[in-house]
Amino acid sequence: MTIEQRREKLESLGRFLNQFKRQGIEKDESLPHNDPYFELLKEKIERAVHYNGWFTLENVLFSIEQWSRALTSDNLQKWLSGYDFSEVEPKTVGIIMAGNIPLVGFHDFISVLVSGHKVLVKQSSNDKLLLPVIADYLKTIAPEWQEKIELLPDSADGASKMTNFDAIIATGSNNTARYFEYYFSGKPSIIRKNRNSVAVLTGNETSEELSALAEDIFRYYGLGCRNVSKLYVPKNYDFNAFFEAVYSWNPIINQAKYANNYDYNKAVYLMSQFKLLENGFLILKEDVSLNSPIATLFYETYEDMEAIQKELDSRKEEIQCVVGREIIENEVSFGNTQYPQLWDYADNVDTLHFLTKQV
Template sequence: MTIEQRRKKLEDLGRFLSQFKRSGIEKQEQVPHNDPYFELLKEKIEAAVHHNGWFTLENVLFAMEQWSEALTEANLQKWLSGYNFQQVTPKTVGVIMAGNIPLVGFHDFISVLVSGHKVLVKQSSNDKLLLPVLADYLIAIAPEFKDTIEILPDSRDGASKMTNFDAVIATGSNNTARYFEYYFAGKPSIIRKNRNSVAVLTGNETTDELAALGEDIFRYYGLGCRNVSKLYVPQGYDFNAFFEAIYPWNTIVNQAKYANNYDYNKAVYLMSLYKLLENGFLILKEDRSLSSPIATLFYERYEDLESVRKELTSRKEEIQCVVGNQVVENEVRFGQTQQPQLWDYADNVDTLSFLIEKV
């Protein structure tokens, strides 16, 4: 397949996914090979919701929406136009996926495919039901993909089950990253570790901006590396406007797993005599760390923005996104962290350049 043919098939996949929205799942006309995959994906979405308590229908469909909006002709052309795929010699690239949010490893999956390599996938047991349907759909609309997609059977040990591959993209915790680096030594690799996202507030944010920040904090229950887990606020910052703006998210505490984390963390902090701010569904704790527990948001006060910029630069290897309004370079707008473009690479590592030049 040519790069143009592969691009068009991803566009078809985006059209297929556009049938699955938070506003409703509705079958559309003129979607290639829609039977039986529409019903199959609908069934697997329901199964995924029961399989993983964090994968609510709202969040799974949100992920589907984001991918359908990303895989358009304009976005795909913009993403792929700056690369020379003619120099690619097809190899087998192993992809070890995380399972913290729905389809979290899908960008790596399509990157390997569109670059012309074969993808060998090890899914997380927490997110193993959705990707196989999308892979089968791609094979249905382009049988040439049959020999370039392999998804390994479910196993707790992803690395040990992977054989006969030439390069690897692996995502995990800081602990698993050390194991991956040892196991995959000698092969071209991208090894991703823990990252967190932060927001820098000045006190001049509008109500709409603070409300949008709620999306960055609470979407996927804060489990993604693009979720804001810490705020930088000026000395004397009044959190009342922030609490009022995020109040529409108050129903999140009705989710049992989230509520359990909220109650547990609040109890631990109170027994430890920490000073807290909380509103019934979110705990604010002053802390220098970037990674906050579920239902908790860390914050840190600053004297001036320049000190924040230096702090963020010194910790850039720990940070995925910085949310703000004209406070730092390459910042993400409020409410946009969970809507990355195809060219917004995890850890700022250009996956396509790696697949073209290093594999």
């Protein structure tokens, strides 16, 4: 397949996924090869919601929606136009996926395919129902990919089951990353560790911007690396406007797993006599750490922007996104962390450059 043909197949996938929206799942009878994959993905979405308590229907469909919006002709053309695929020698690239949010490893999956390599996937047991349907759909619309896509059977140890591969892309915690680095030493690799996102507030944000920030905080219950887990605020910052702006997300406390985390963390903090701010569904705790627990948002105060810039620079290997308004270079605007483009690479590591130049 040429790069143009591979791009067209991903564009077709985008049209297929466009049938699954939060406002409703509606079959497009005009799509070729839609049967039986439409009904099958619909069934797997329902099963995923019951299988994983964090995968609500809203969040699963949100993820699929974002992929349907990403896989358009214009986006794919812009993404792929900066790379030379003519010298790629097809290899087998293993992917060990995380399972914190729905389809979290999908960007790596399509990157390997569009580069012309074979993809060998070890899914997370927490997110193993959706990708097989999408993979089978791709094999149907592109028979050339029949031998290019392999999903390994479920097992507790992803690394030990990875054999006969030439390069690896693995995502995990800081602890598992050390294991991956040891196990996959000698192979070209991208090893991703824990990352968190932060927001820098000045106190001059509008209520609309703070409301948009709530999407960055609460989407996927804060489980993604693009979720804001910490605020940097000016000294003596008044949190009243912030609490008022995010209050529309208060129904999140009705989710049992989230509520359990909220109750547990609040009890632990109170017993430890930490000073807290909370509004019934979100705890604010002053803390230098970036990685806050579920239902908790850490914050830290600052006195000048230069100090913040130094702080962010010193911790850039821990940070995925910085949210703000005209504060630093490459910041993400309020409400947009969960809407990455195809060229917004995790950990700022250019996956396509790796696949076209280093594999």
